[in-house]
Amino acid sequence: MKILIDAMGGDNAPLEIIKGAIEAHEAYDEEIILIGDENAISNVAVKNDLSLAGIKTVNATSVVTMEDDALCVMRNKRDSSMSVGLRMLAKGEVDAFVSAGNTGALITGAALIVKRISGIDRPAIATVLPLESPVLLMDSGANLTVNFDNISQFAFMGAKYMEKIYGIDRPRVGLLNNGTEYNKGNELQVNAYQVLSETGLNFVGNIESKAVPFGVCDVLVCDGFTGNIFLKSVEGMGKYMMGILKDLLTTNIATQLSTLTMKEKLRELKRRFDASEHGGAPILGVSKPVIKAHGSSDANAIKNAIRQAIGFVKTGINQDIANFAVDYAEKKLIAEADKIYETNQ
């Protein structure tokens, strides 16, 4: 298996990306390839005493920055590490692509260069929230406006992911909404509720954001704008409350001593809220595995995103999504045909 890594994407590129690639090369038995400015890569490696032995590099002359617009991978940045990398994936020269770069550009490139899975209208970012039990948030920011059909597709892609990657049997799917009653929300949510009830998925209804931390569903679906607001408030409040905890535990000698006795729990907690432990977020709905690593990824985050890419390829989840999409499209056609038939009776 060949995993291609965008050496130039993210706040800490290329140093942390290179380090992460080296760590992954040592840890996993798969071929790791770095793409980016080869001069920059080897200079940074030499400067930091890092050996690239066993890691192939592919040259790409330009870099997609955070300021570039989403379509740059198709236009003025066709020679960037991201654009060239996505084309290598599309052609089958590698099996998965990992990037910590510009999210909008990566999603656009994934959809337009690697192509969507047939029957999927909108690929989405699938982020796992580190709560009581893992919750997959779909969409967490790729599509600001969506229709109920998109939400329904997010639901089955997310459910397949939690089933295959987390081993959850019939994952519980919830719709993020401003109340639990079936008629809550805007037109989008009301229609999505109706459609989700008929998908055959284990749909547990509308979920209020305050309930999400307590393990009420495995997959949480919504539009990308709402998902982004929710995702970042979980992140912000987690950080804020950890700060309060730290402040409490350093109140005095007694509390400082007591923290020694809960070291293990604290470490577990820190791990849980450490984004770098969770790897990246796959862009589901694209025909080949594209993993978005967090913009602030360090070496450990990149290593974990690579681990995730390997898992994605191994489970063959895209084939499942493709099959599901075919069934879904067929059911929709039959339902529409039935409606026309009924109208003509």
Next chain:
Amino acid sequence: MKILIDAMGGDNAPLEIIKGAIEAHEAYDEEIILIGDENAISNVAVKNDLSLAGIKTVNATSVVTMEDDALCVMRNKRDSSMSVGLRMLAKGEVDAFVSAGNTGALITGAALIVKRISGIDRPAIATVLPLESPVLLMDSGANLTVNFDNISQFAFMGAKYMEKIYGIDRPRVGLLNNGTEYNKGNELQVNAYQVLSETGLNFVGNIESKAVPFGVCDVLVCDGFTGNIFLKSVEGMGKYMMGILKDLLTTNIATQLSTLTMKEKLRELKRRFDASEHGGAPILGVSKPVIKAHGSSDANAIKNAIRQAIGFVKTGINQDIANFAVDYAEKKLIAEADKIYETNQ
């Protein structure tokens, strides 16, 4: 000053409402009036050994339930404590109305019976979030869909509130969005950013939800759907993290002993996240003070909501909002006239 309390609204009505009214009667030097089923009120008072001495009651035969639709106060529940109470407020028989009942019905009734302030298109629920510094969230759920003009009005109403009630000079107004750049979000956010930049308010730009806990703005504006999702995720994550903290502090004898030494800090923290300490949320934009208390309000929450109603009346904030609305409408007219003039040149 006469403060009217809906005795029948909320999960713990009428007992906790009656208790809260009695506590407020003892604590504040204002007239407290209960409205609801007089038989039920006196029965509950007798049964719980509560003295209603000094508290007037007004009879209302029916009750708005959580299942009633928002327009019930205008239709089949015109004889309810909520509807009669709002009409008493509209007629000037009382100075403020407090209810823990059905939010949708209360907002609808406030807008249609008490009437909006001239120039305000959509009243909104103003909720103060208990973070690093208090943040007023507008709208936190009254209006699921809004336009950029509504958001602009939320901004100046919220700013006036924080200025008058919290004594903050030129409150910082932020727009809740999925990124900080000016062109982030949907059409609503892009347009709202533009309009907010021109209001003369202390507009600090787009705010990501992860930044909100750290004191980056005093007023946070958004549509009611997004506001509700955000509000409840702050609530849910706060509760979730407090649970983790509790778990940590009960790890063993050492940690349990150490908690004794941080009692004061823990108490302060508990107070901060205790919704009942914050009273209710005023519905801003209505011509007379209507305070929405939390549905799960206990006596303390009702007492604090009454305190808030008294403060609202005393500061005369509605007059400020009305003046601002007149100026705002005038500026808009001038801008439109200028545009027409320019087009005709």
